[in-house]
Amino acid sequence: MMQTGSCSFGLWKVIVSWEGNVVYQVQFVRTAPEGPVPVQFTKFLAGRVDSFDPLVSAAVSGDNAYSRVYAAVSKIPYGETRTYREVALVADTHPRVVGNAMARNPTSLIVPCHRVTASDGTLGGFTPDLQIKRDLLKMEGKKKRG
Template identity: 30%
Template structure:
Protein backbone atom coordinates (compact mmCIF):
# COMPACT_ATOMS: atom_id res chain seq x y z
CA UNK A 1 0.00 0.00 0.00
CA UNK A 2 1.58 3.31 -1.02
CA UNK A 3 2.17 5.73 1.84
CA UNK A 4 3.52 9.23 2.10
CA UNK A 5 4.62 10.92 5.31
CA UNK A 6 4.70 14.65 5.90
CA UNK A 7 5.79 17.02 8.62
CA UNK A 8 3.03 19.03 10.24
CA UNK A 9 2.80 21.30 13.28
CA UNK A 10 1.45 18.21 15.07
CA UNK A 11 4.42 16.05 14.10
CA UNK A 12 4.70 13.54 11.32
CA UNK A 13 1.60 12.02 9.80
CA UNK A 14 1.32 9.36 7.12
CA UNK A 15 -1.40 9.06 4.52
CA UNK A 16 -2.10 5.74 2.81
CA UNK A 17 -3.66 4.99 -0.56
CA UNK A 18 -5.39 1.94 -1.94
CA UNK A 19 -7.10 1.59 -5.32
CA UNK A 20 -6.94 5.33 -6.00
CA UNK A 21 -8.47 6.41 -2.68
CA UNK A 22 -7.16 7.58 0.68
CA UNK A 23 -7.79 4.82 3.25
CA UNK A 24 -5.83 6.00 6.30
CA UNK A 25 -4.13 8.90 8.01
CA UNK A 26 -1.85 7.80 10.84
CA UNK A 27 0.27 9.67 13.37
CA UNK A 28 3.97 9.00 12.84
CA UNK A 29 6.16 8.05 9.92
CA UNK A 30 5.14 5.20 7.59
CA UNK A 31 7.57 2.61 6.32
CA UNK A 32 6.52 2.32 2.66
CA UNK A 33 7.10 5.76 1.18
CA UNK A 34 5.78 6.13 -2.36
CA UNK A 35 4.75 9.54 -3.67
CA UNK A 36 1.81 8.69 -5.95
CA UNK A 37 -0.07 11.55 -7.64
CA UNK A 38 -2.98 11.15 -5.18
CA UNK A 39 -0.71 11.10 -2.13
CA UNK A 40 1.13 14.19 -3.40
CA UNK A 41 -2.23 15.96 -3.81
CA UNK A 42 -3.28 14.90 -0.31
CA UNK A 43 0.06 16.12 1.05
CA UNK A 44 -0.37 19.48 -0.69
CA UNK A 45 -3.93 19.89 0.59
CA UNK A 46 -2.85 19.00 4.13
CA UNK A 47 0.02 21.51 3.96
CA UNK A 48 -2.49 24.16 2.81
CA UNK A 49 -4.77 23.20 5.71
CA UNK A 50 -1.99 23.55 8.28
CA UNK A 51 -0.95 26.85 6.66
CA UNK A 52 -4.51 28.18 7.12
CA UNK A 53 -5.16 28.34 3.36
CA UNK A 54 -7.94 25.72 3.25
CA UNK A 55 -10.44 24.16 5.62
CA UNK A 56 -11.96 21.51 3.35
CA UNK A 57 -10.47 18.70 1.30
CA UNK A 58 -11.19 17.48 -2.20
CA UNK A 59 -9.89 13.91 -2.04
CA UNK A 60 -11.41 10.48 -2.69
CA UNK A 61 -11.77 8.76 0.69
CA UNK A 62 -12.55 5.09 1.34
CA UNK A 63 -12.23 4.32 5.05
CA UNK A 64 -12.62 0.70 6.09
CA UNK A 65 -15.44 0.20 8.55
CA UNK A 66 -18.85 -1.25 9.28
CA UNK A 67 -21.94 0.20 7.59
CA UNK A 68 -22.77 2.08 10.81
CA UNK A 69 -19.25 3.50 11.08
CA UNK A 70 -19.51 4.59 7.44
CA UNK A 71 -22.74 6.45 8.25
CA UNK A 72 -21.11 8.20 11.21
CA UNK A 73 -18.04 9.16 9.20
CA UNK A 74 -20.25 10.50 6.39
CA UNK A 75 -22.08 12.64 8.97
CA UNK A 76 -18.75 14.00 10.20
CA UNK A 77 -17.88 15.19 6.70
CA UNK A 78 -21.06 17.29 6.73
CA UNK A 79 -19.97 19.31 9.78
CA UNK A 80 -18.80 22.65 8.35
CA UNK A 81 -15.27 23.75 9.10
CA UNK A 82 -15.09 26.05 12.08
CA UNK A 83 -18.20 24.49 13.64
CA UNK A 84 -18.78 21.62 16.05
CA UNK A 85 -21.55 19.13 16.66
CA UNK A 86 -22.17 17.02 19.71
CA UNK A 87 -22.25 13.24 19.84
CA UNK A 88 -25.93 13.69 20.70
CA UNK A 89 -26.53 15.82 17.57
CA UNK A 90 -25.03 13.14 15.35
CA UNK A 91 -26.80 10.31 17.16
CA UNK A 92 -30.13 12.10 16.69
CA UNK A 93 -29.40 12.57 12.98
CA UNK A 94 -28.56 8.87 12.62
CA UNK A 95 -31.20 7.50 15.06
CA UNK A 96 -28.49 5.95 17.19
CA UNK A 97 -26.96 6.36 20.62
CA UNK A 98 -24.32 8.96 21.49
CA UNK A 99 -22.09 6.17 22.82
CA UNK A 100 -22.20 4.30 19.49
CA UNK A 101 -21.39 7.53 17.65
CA UNK A 102 -18.48 8.14 20.02
CA UNK A 103 -17.11 4.65 19.43
CA UNK A 104 -17.34 5.04 15.64
CA UNK A 105 -15.81 8.51 15.90
CA UNK A 106 -12.85 7.09 17.84
CA UNK A 107 -12.27 4.46 15.14
CA UNK A 108 -12.12 6.96 12.28
CA UNK A 109 -9.16 5.78 10.16
CA UNK A 110 -8.78 9.11 8.33
CA UNK A 111 -8.75 11.82 11.00
CA UNK A 112 -8.48 15.45 9.92
CA UNK A 113 -9.74 14.57 6.41
CA UNK A 114 -12.84 13.08 8.06
CA UNK A 115 -13.15 15.75 10.75
CA UNK A 116 -13.79 13.77 13.93
CA UNK A 117 -12.15 16.65 15.82
CA UNK A 118 -15.33 18.68 15.22
CA UNK A 119 -17.36 16.48 17.59
CA UNK A 120 -17.70 17.61 21.21
CA UNK A 121 -19.71 16.60 24.26
CA UNK A 122 -23.34 17.71 24.53
CA UNK A 123 -22.37 20.19 27.28
CA UNK A 124 -19.79 21.78 24.96
CA UNK A 125 -16.78 20.15 26.65
CA UNK A 126 -14.01 19.30 24.27
CA UNK A 127 -14.03 15.56 24.98
CA UNK A 128 -11.38 13.11 23.89
CA UNK A 129 -9.44 12.63 20.70
CA UNK A 130 -7.68 9.49 19.56
CA UNK A 131 -5.04 11.17 17.38
CA UNK A 132 -1.76 12.84 18.11
CA UNK A 133 -1.55 14.03 21.72
CA UNK A 134 -5.29 13.57 22.32
CA UNK A 135 -7.37 16.60 23.42
CA UNK A 136 -4.54 19.14 22.84
CA UNK A 137 -4.43 17.97 19.21
CA UNK A 138 -8.19 18.35 18.92
CA UNK A 139 -7.96 21.87 20.40
CA UNK A 140 -5.19 22.74 17.94
CA UNK A 141 -7.28 21.62 14.94
CA UNK A 142 -10.37 23.53 16.10
CA UNK A 143 -8.29 26.66 16.74
CA UNK A 144 -6.58 26.31 13.36
CA UNK A 145 -9.92 26.20 11.54
CA UNK A 146 -11.33 29.12 13.54
CA UNK A 147 -8.29 31.25 12.67
CA UNK A 148 -8.42 30.24 8.99
CA UNK A 149 -12.07 31.29 8.85
CA UNK A 150 -11.54 34.31 11.14
CA UNK A 151 -14.44 33.06 13.25
CA UNK A 152 -15.05 32.68 16.93
CA UNK A 153 -13.74 29.36 18.17
CA UNK A 154 -16.81 27.08 18.23
CA UNK A 155 -15.80 25.45 21.51
CA UNK A 156 -14.77 28.67 23.28
CA UNK A 157 -16.95 31.41 21.79
CA UNK A 158 -14.04 33.83 21.30
CA UNK A 159 -12.43 35.25 18.21
CA UNK A 160 -8.90 34.01 17.81
Protein backbone atom coordinates in the same frame (compact mmCIF):
# COMPACT_ATOMS: atom_id res chain seq x y z
CA MET B 1 -1.36 1.27 -6.25
CA MET B 2 -1.55 2.24 -2.56
CA GLN B 3 0.78 5.10 -1.61
CA THR B 4 1.92 6.21 1.84
CA GLY B 5 3.66 9.42 2.84
CA SER B 6 3.76 11.97 5.62
CA CYS B 7 3.63 15.68 6.32
CA SER B 8 3.96 17.79 9.45
CA PHE B 9 1.46 19.42 11.80
CA GLY B 10 3.35 21.15 14.58
CA LEU B 11 5.45 18.56 16.39
CA TRP B 12 3.40 15.73 14.87
CA LYS B 13 3.74 13.84 11.62
CA VAL B 14 0.63 12.91 9.69
CA ILE B 15 0.88 9.61 7.84
CA VAL B 16 -1.50 9.29 4.89
CA SER B 17 -2.25 6.10 2.91
CA TRP B 18 -4.27 6.55 -0.26
CA GLU B 19 -4.97 5.30 -3.74
CA GLY B 20 -6.28 7.73 -6.34
CA ASN B 21 -8.80 9.98 -4.59
CA VAL B 22 -9.62 7.47 -1.84
CA VAL B 23 -7.88 7.85 1.53
CA TYR B 24 -7.61 4.67 3.59
CA GLN B 25 -5.70 5.81 6.64
CA VAL B 26 -4.59 9.01 8.38
CA GLN B 27 -2.55 8.81 11.58
CA PHE B 28 -0.88 11.35 13.86
CA VAL B 29 2.50 10.02 15.04
CA ARG B 30 5.80 11.40 16.33
CA THR B 31 7.97 9.87 13.59
CA ALA B 32 6.96 8.77 10.13
CA PRO B 33 8.47 7.54 6.88
CA GLU B 34 9.25 10.26 4.37
CA GLY B 35 7.18 10.48 1.24
CA PRO B 36 4.71 12.73 -0.55
CA VAL B 37 1.08 13.11 0.48
CA PRO B 38 -1.83 14.54 -1.50
CA VAL B 39 -1.34 18.33 -1.68
CA GLN B 40 -4.71 18.86 0.04
CA PHE B 41 -3.16 17.64 3.32
CA THR B 42 -0.23 20.05 3.34
CA LYS B 43 -2.48 22.95 2.34
CA PHE B 44 -5.14 22.08 4.95
CA LEU B 45 -2.62 21.66 7.76
CA ALA B 46 -1.05 25.00 6.83
CA GLY B 47 -4.48 26.65 7.10
CA ARG B 48 -4.56 27.51 3.38
CA VAL B 49 -7.64 25.48 2.35
CA ASP B 50 -10.75 24.30 4.16
CA SER B 51 -11.51 21.19 2.13
CA PHE B 52 -9.91 17.95 0.95
CA ASP B 53 -11.84 17.85 -2.35
CA PRO B 54 -11.71 15.66 -4.36
CA LEU B 55 -10.35 13.23 -1.75
CA VAL B 56 -12.82 10.96 0.05
CA SER B 57 -12.55 8.54 2.95
CA ALA B 58 -12.88 4.82 2.31
CA ALA B 59 -14.64 4.67 5.72
CA VAL B 60 -17.83 6.33 4.44
CA SER B 61 -18.71 3.46 2.10
CA GLY B 62 -21.23 0.85 3.15
CA ASP B 63 -24.38 1.05 5.22
CA ASN B 64 -23.50 0.26 8.80
CA ALA B 65 -23.58 2.45 11.89
CA TYR B 66 -19.93 3.51 11.63
CA SER B 67 -20.08 4.38 7.93
CA ARG B 68 -23.23 6.46 8.59
CA VAL B 69 -21.43 8.24 11.44
CA TYR B 70 -18.38 8.90 9.25
CA ALA B 71 -20.60 10.22 6.45
CA ALA B 72 -22.42 12.56 8.88
CA VAL B 73 -19.17 13.84 10.39
CA SER B 74 -17.73 14.39 6.90
CA LYS B 75 -20.48 16.94 6.31
CA ILE B 76 -19.65 19.13 9.34
CA PRO B 77 -18.49 22.43 7.82
CA TYR B 78 -15.01 23.80 8.41
CA GLY B 79 -14.89 25.93 11.55
CA GLU B 80 -18.05 24.39 13.03
CA THR B 81 -18.62 21.64 15.56
CA ARG B 82 -21.40 19.19 16.35
CA THR B 83 -22.04 17.21 19.50
CA TYR B 84 -21.92 13.43 19.67
CA ARG B 85 -25.71 13.57 20.14
CA GLU B 86 -26.27 15.74 17.06
CA VAL B 87 -24.19 13.37 14.93
CA ALA B 88 -26.07 10.38 16.38
CA LEU B 89 -29.41 11.88 15.34
CA VAL B 90 -28.19 12.39 11.75
CA ALA B 91 -26.63 8.89 11.60
CA ASP B 92 -29.65 7.21 13.26
CA THR B 93 -27.62 5.75 16.10
CA HIS B 94 -26.63 6.39 19.75
CA PRO B 95 -24.08 9.00 20.94
CA ARG B 96 -21.91 6.20 22.40
CA VAL B 97 -21.72 4.61 18.95
CA VAL B 98 -20.57 7.98 17.62
CA GLY B 99 -17.88 8.14 20.31
CA ASN B 100 -16.72 4.62 19.51
CA ALA B 101 -16.66 5.39 15.78
CA MET B 102 -14.64 8.56 16.39
CA ALA B 103 -12.13 6.62 18.52
CA ARG B 104 -11.69 4.17 15.62
CA ASN B 105 -11.81 6.72 12.79
CA PRO B 106 -9.25 5.48 10.25
CA THR B 107 -9.20 8.74 8.29
CA SER B 108 -9.14 11.66 10.70
CA LEU B 109 -9.07 15.05 8.96
CA ILE B 110 -10.95 13.61 5.94
CA VAL B 111 -13.60 12.52 8.46
CA PRO B 112 -13.05 15.54 10.74
CA CYS B 113 -13.59 13.91 14.14
CA HIS B 114 -11.93 16.93 15.76
CA ARG B 115 -15.20 18.77 15.02
CA VAL B 116 -17.24 16.45 17.28
CA THR B 117 -17.53 17.61 20.90
CA ALA B 118 -19.40 16.72 24.06
CA SER B 119 -22.79 18.28 24.85
CA ASP B 120 -21.37 19.95 27.97
CA GLY B 121 -18.96 22.02 25.86
CA THR B 122 -15.85 19.94 26.56
CA LEU B 123 -13.84 18.60 23.68
CA GLY B 124 -14.26 14.87 24.25
CA GLY B 125 -11.27 12.82 23.14
CA PHE B 126 -8.73 12.63 20.33
CA THR B 127 -6.12 9.97 19.66
CA PRO B 128 -3.19 10.20 20.19
CA ASP B 129 -3.31 13.58 21.97
CA LEU B 130 -6.15 15.97 22.82
CA GLN B 131 -3.86 18.92 22.06
CA ILE B 132 -4.07 18.02 18.35
CA LYS B 133 -7.84 18.52 18.51
CA ARG B 134 -7.38 21.88 20.24
CA ASP B 135 -4.84 22.95 17.62
CA LEU B 136 -7.06 21.88 14.70
CA LEU B 137 -10.09 23.72 16.12
CA LYS B 138 -7.97 26.80 16.79
CA MET B 139 -6.63 26.65 13.22
CA GLU B 140 -10.23 26.52 11.99
CA GLY B 141 -11.08 29.53 14.13
CA LYS B 142 -13.19 27.64 16.64
CA LYS B 143 -12.71 28.54 20.29
CA LYS B 144 -13.84 25.72 22.58
CA ARG B 145 -13.39 24.88 26.24
CA GLY B 146 -11.95 21.57 27.39
